[in-house]
Amino acid sequence: xxxxxxxxxxxxxxxxxxxxxxxxxxxxxxxxxxxxxxxxxxxxxxxxxxxxxxxxxxxxxxxxxxxxxxxxxxxxxxxxxxxxxxxxxxxxxxxxxxxxxxxxxxxxxxxxxxxxxxxxxxxxxxxxxxxxxxxxxxxxxxxxxxxxxxxxxxxxxxxxxxxxxxxxxxxxxxxxxxxxxxxxx
Amino acid sequence: xxxxxxxxxxxxxxxxxxxxxxxxxxxxxxxxxxxxxxxxxxxxxxxxxxxxxxxxxxxxxxxxxxxxxxxxxxxxxxxxxxxxxxxxxxxxxxxxxxxxxxxxxxxxxxxxxxxxxxxxxxxxxxxxxxxxxxxxxxxxxxxxxxxxxxxxxxxxxxxxxxxxxxxxxxxxxxxxxxxxxxxxxxxxxxxxxxxxxxxxxxxxxxxxxxxxxxxxxxxxxxxxxxxxxxxxxxxxxxxxxxxxxxxxxxxxxxxxxxxxxxxxxxxxxxxxxxxxxxxxxxxxxxxxxxxxxxxxxxxxxxxxxxxxxxxxxxxxxxxxxxxxxxxxxxxxxxxxxxxxxxxxxxxxxxxxxxxxxxxxxxxxxxxxxxxxxxxxxxxxxxxxxxxxxxxxxxxxxxxxxxxxxxxxxxxxxxxxxxxxxxxxxxxxxxxxxxxxxxxxxxxxxxxxxxxxxxxxxxxxxxxxxxxxxxxxxxxxxxxxxxxxxxxxxxxxxxxxxxxxxxxxxxxxxxxxxxxxxxxxxxxxxxxxxxxxxxxxxxxx
Numbered sequence: 001x002x003x004x005x006x007x008x009x010x011x012x013x014x015x016x017x018x019x020x021x022x023x024x025x026x027x028x029x030x031x032x033x034x035x036x037x038x039x040x041x042x043x044x045x046x047x048x049x050x051x052x053x054x055x056x057x058x059x060x061x062x063x064x065x066x067x068x069x070x071x072x073x074x075x076x077x078x079x080x081x082x083x084x085x086x087x088x089x090x091x092x093x094x095x096x097x098x099x100x101x102x103x104x105x106x107x108x109x110x111x112x113x114x115x116x117x118x119x120x121x122x123x124x125x126x127x128x129x130x131x132x133x134x135x136x137x138x139x140x141x142x143x144x145x146x147x148x149x150x151x152x153x154x155x156x157x158x159x160x161x162x163x164x165x166x167x168x169x170x171x172x173x174x175x176x177x178x179x180x181x182x183x184x185x
Numbered sequence: 186x187x188x189x190x191x192x193x194x195x196x197x198x199x200x201x202x203x204x205x206x207x208x209x210x211x212x213x214x215x216x217x218x219x220x221x222x223x224x225x226x227x228x229x230x231x232x233x234x235x236x237x238x239x240x241x242x243x244x245x246x247x248x249x250x251x252x253x254x255x256x257x258x259x260x261x262x263x264x265x266x267x268x269x270x271x272x273x274x275x276x277x278x279x280x281x282x283x284x285x286x287x288x289x290x291x292x293x294x295x296x297x298x299x300x301x302x303x304x305x306x307x308x309x310x311x312x313x314x315x316x317x318x319x320x321x322x323x324x325x326x327x328x329x330x331x332x333x334x335x336x337x338x339x340x341x342x343x344x345x346x347x348x349x350x351x352x353x354x355x356x357x358x359x360x361x362x363x364x365x366x367x368x369x370x371x372x373x374x375x376x377x378x379x380x381x382x383x384x385x386x387x388x389x390x391x392x393x394x395x396x397x398x399x400x401x402x403x404x405x406x407x408x409x410x411x412x413x414x415x416x417x418x419x420x421x422x423x424x425x426x427x428x429x430x431x432x433x434x435x436x437x438x439x440x441x442x443x444x445x446x447x448x449x450x451x452x453x454x455x456x457x458x459x460x461x462x463x464x465x466x467x468x469x470x471x472x473x474x475x476x477x478x479x480x481x482x483x484x485x486x487x488x489x490x491x492x493x494x495x496x497x498x499x500x501x502x503x504x505x506x507x508x509x510x511x512x513x514x515x516x517x518x519x520x521x522x523x524x525x526x527x528x529x530x531x532x533x534x535x536x537x538x539x540x541x542x543x544x545x546x547x548x549x550x551x552x553x554x555x556x557x558x559x560x561x562x563x564x565x566x567x568x569x570x571x572x573x574x575x576x577x578x579x580x581x582x583x584x585x586x587x588x589x590x591x592x593x594x595x596x597x598x599x600x601x602x603x604x605x606x607x608x609x610x611x612x613x614x615x616x617x618x619x620x621x622x623x624x625x626x627x628x629x630x631x632x633x634x635x636x637x638x639x640x641x642x643x644x645x646x647x648x649x650x651x652x653x654x655x656x657x658x659x660x661x662x663x664x665x666x667x668x669x670x671x672x673x674x675x676x677x678x679x680x681x682x683x684x685x686x687x688x689x690x691x692x693x694x695x696x697x698x699x700x701x702x703x704x705x706x707x708x709x710x711x712x713x714x715x716x717x718x719x720x721x722x723x724x725x
Contacts, residue, residue, distance in 0.1 A: 022209070022214060030205055034205050040206060043207075044210065047214075048210075048213060048214050111310075111396075112202070112205050121195070136195075140196070140199060141198075141202060168188065171191060
């Protein structure tokens with residue numbers, strides 16, 4: 001069944017249709033949230049938050065592209081997460097200092113980015129300013145067009161193009177400064 | 186670092202993000218939705234007059250509901266309650282069925298966990314287990330919903346989810362066993378589907394066990410059955426006889442991907458991990474896989490990256506291994522290697538890049554080549570991209586001499602493959618307008634090899650002046666089975682009989698399985714406004 005049929009049914013309160021929508025789109029949300037800086041262990045909470053919000057706003061959804069809307073909501077959820085994360089960082093550090101990291105907590109991140117080059121690039125993307133980070137993620141990892149990115153980020157297309165160029169420049173500088181190996185994985 | 190290199194690394198990182206774990210719980214989300222206050226509950230109370238209108242409408246609604254309820258009590262409601270009773274019975278039946286599947290899945294899951302001897306808390310973190318659990322939890326979720334007769338709450342749907350869950354929990358050795366049991370050659374789409382799943386399971390197990398401090402004897406033995414061997418404290422994939430046997434049932438391009446799974450990494454910090462000869466052998470194998478396959482394989486970008494890296498290291502040399510000897514000339518081993526590479530390929534990046542380099546070096550007594558000086562990673566990437574799209578031939582300096590006879594070799598198959606990619610998706614007849622009759626015939630047999638009857642049918646003449654076969658009849662009829670058309674035909678050439686008609690004469694291969702009693706066969710073709718097409722019963 002196509003998205004539109006399922007969305008219509010979900011809008012009418014059909015939970016099964018909504019469950020199907022979740023099944024189809026949850027990987028997009030998980031990947032996007034992780035790429036935006038959410039830790040692997042927090043992904044279930046953020047994903048849940050996105051789909052709860054999405055359902056609450058579902059009656060307002062009209063003819064916009066569904067995925068554009070999904071990206072917007074995920075983006076807001078990750079921003080909320082960032083704010084909460086910064087507040088609780090000090091508290092968490094105190095707690096984790098005395099606890100030996102278990103397989104699940106430590107390796108959850110390591111198991112995603114097993115190659116050093118990937119870790120290095122992921123880190124470089126995370127350190128970019130938000131205005132550069134989001135276009136890079138949406139363009140290269142989600143294959144969104146300039147038009148779609150401008151819709152998600154509410155920024156003109158020309159600005160997106162410039163930000164992508166600058167973002168690539170920042171990434172190249174960061175990788176060269178780190179002196180990471182360019183080839184071989 | 187140039188733009189291309191950065192983009193390549195971004196693509197590789199994109200692939201790595203596929204490993205992001207998923208612990209999504211649909212039930213928890215829906216429960217939270219139930220608990221959360223709805224946005225539209227916070228309504229503006231409106232003006233005094235609006236509130237009066239709302240009251241008036243509410244009172245009117247009470248009367249309407251009263252009238253409707255009376256009708257319900259008179260009979261309609263009884264019918265509904267009977268239906269409801271039936272629905273409840275069917276719901277119980279479905280819940281029972283879902284529970285039995287869930288229990289069965291749990292048993293299957295536990296069996297695999299015990300085989301691998303992984304603690305339950307770790308087992309659930311493996312991504313293939315998470316995927317399988319996801320399907321199983323969907324059965325659970327749907328069975329808890331109020332019965333509503335549709336596909337999502339049917340036994341068929343539960344069964345489908347159950348099968349997906351069990352297939353996902355199968356260990357790599359079981360997947361190989363399934364292929365061997367079926368004794369049927371998988372087409373490329375199924376092969377890549379098989380390989381992608383197989384690859385992710387192997388990688389999952391390798392990463393998990395390589396991170397463990399202590400590995401038990403039982404675990405080592407069970408991993409050996411999965412093709413993972415312990416060497417110097419780390420697990421490596423190493424195909425055994427079983428693996429070689431199942432390779433025969435998969436589409437040919439998988440060979441390169443399996444080789445990569447076994448031998449990677451090929452480069453480390455720009456240096457070759459294996460000898461020059463072994464690296465080139467792997468590179469040529471990757472070239473075959475890349476040029477002959479479709480983009481179905483999940484790790485295609487890793488293969489492209491290795492191809493480029495090996496190519497660059499072999500032609501440009503590396504920091505540790507210069508191509509130049511002490512006398513300032515290209516070392517003999519590189520000269521021989523480059524020439525051997527050129528002789529083994531035709532329509533490939535190797536010929537495109539190495540032909541001018543070798544020519545220039547030879548002219549300078551192996552001391553200098555401008556093409557070699559300017560060669561970079563981007564040039565190799567570009568050439569590979571053109572070759573994959575079938576466009577490289579027109580850029581090669583010395584194309585094969587123009588004999589009438591065309592060999593059915595890798596070069597020809599690549600040209601045909603490129604045409605297939607253009608035509609198969611849309612069946613747009615105009616894209617074949619400039620194709621040679623030999624290529625149309627090649628495409629015809631290539632479709633037979635892929636089992637693509639639809640596309641093969643589209644290659645027949647559609648002109649009313651000529652005899653045609655109805656599509657339905659054609660699809661039902663038995664079809665030739667070909668494993669590899671390079672092993673059926675050695676060469677082919679075109680003989681034109683008139684403006685509109687001609688024959689492609691095919692010389693048959695000594696190891697052929699078709700047309701056993703002939704040495705050559707004629708394949709009738711007819712010219713249309715969109716180029717040459719197969720006549721009805723073309724080889725009769």
